[in-house]
Amino acid sequence: MERRDFITLLGGAAAWPLAARGQQPALPIVGFVNSGSPLASWSDAFRKGLNETGYVEGKNATVEYHWLNGQFDRLPPLLADLVRRRVAVIATPGSNYAAQAAKAATATIPIVFSVGQDPVKLGLVHSLARPGGNATGFNFFVQEIVAKRLGLLHDMVPNAIRIAALVNPANVPNAETVSHDIPEAALTIGLQIQILNASTSREIEAAFAT
Numbered sequence: 001m002e003r004r005d006f007i008t009l010l011g012g013a014a015a016w017p018l019a020a021r022g023q024q025p026a027l028p029i030v031g032f033v034n035s036g037s038p039l040a041s042w043s044d045a046f047r048k049g050l051n052e053t054g055y056v057e058g059k060n061a062t063v064e065y066h067w068l069n070g071q072f073d074r075l076p077p078l079l080a081d082l083v084r085r086r087v088a089v090i091a092t093p094g095s096n097y098a099a100q101a102a103k104a105a106t107a108t109i110p111i112v113f114s115v116g117q118d119p120v121k122l123g124l125v126h127s128l129a130r131p132g133g134n135a136t137g138f139n140f141f142v143q144e145i146v147a148k149r150l151g152l153l154h155d156m157v158p159n160a161i162r163i164a165a166l167v168n169p170a171n172v173p174n175a176e177t178v179s180h181d182i183p184e185a186a187l188t189i190g191l192q193i194q195i196l197n198a199s200t201s202r203e204i205e206a207a208f209a210t
Helices: 003-022 040-052 072-084 096-105 143-156 172-187 201-209
Strands: 029-034 062-067 089-093 111-115 135-139 162-167 192-197
Touching: 029 040, 029 072, 029 096, 040 062, 040 089, 072 096, 089 096, 096 111, 096 135, 096 172, 143 172, 162 172, 162 201, 172 192, 192 201
Parallel strands: 029 062, 029 089, 089 111, 111 135, 162 192
Antiparallel strands: none
């Protein structure tokens, strides 16, 4: 082998590792979307669940955590961006509105939800027996126990007749459900309900003053 050929071969070999690294597939991205404030316990539990299914954050999967801090107007552009980048899956734990926004944003990317209301009523699945579509998850029955919660409150403060319920109107599905279900449940135990709307710190302070 001539010296020139050897140098050419050596130069080509030196480039192999760089080329191989450049061809490594990107890790699948999990888009984690929650409408509340950051909770370490939720993030830790989410990572634990991923690990149990064989996915380790930073090793064979990337997780993008998006905490909206109650800023529901950020949902549409955020989900549009996740869809545009074709993330592997969108997880919306503990947020009805985020799950609905994800469902509206894509019919192909898998969505994993946990909601406090009937997922059929929320439009996430066709039926509980045959969900269909691209969304799956579970309902932890928060809304279904509204009457029970009011009953417990009445047992704790039996002399109270008038109860105030603080609602964030920006969280549309939850606000609609609370505004309908709480007064209905209150009628059965003789309570008067006053719905107070608040989306900002100033509005919350005003609601408490009221």
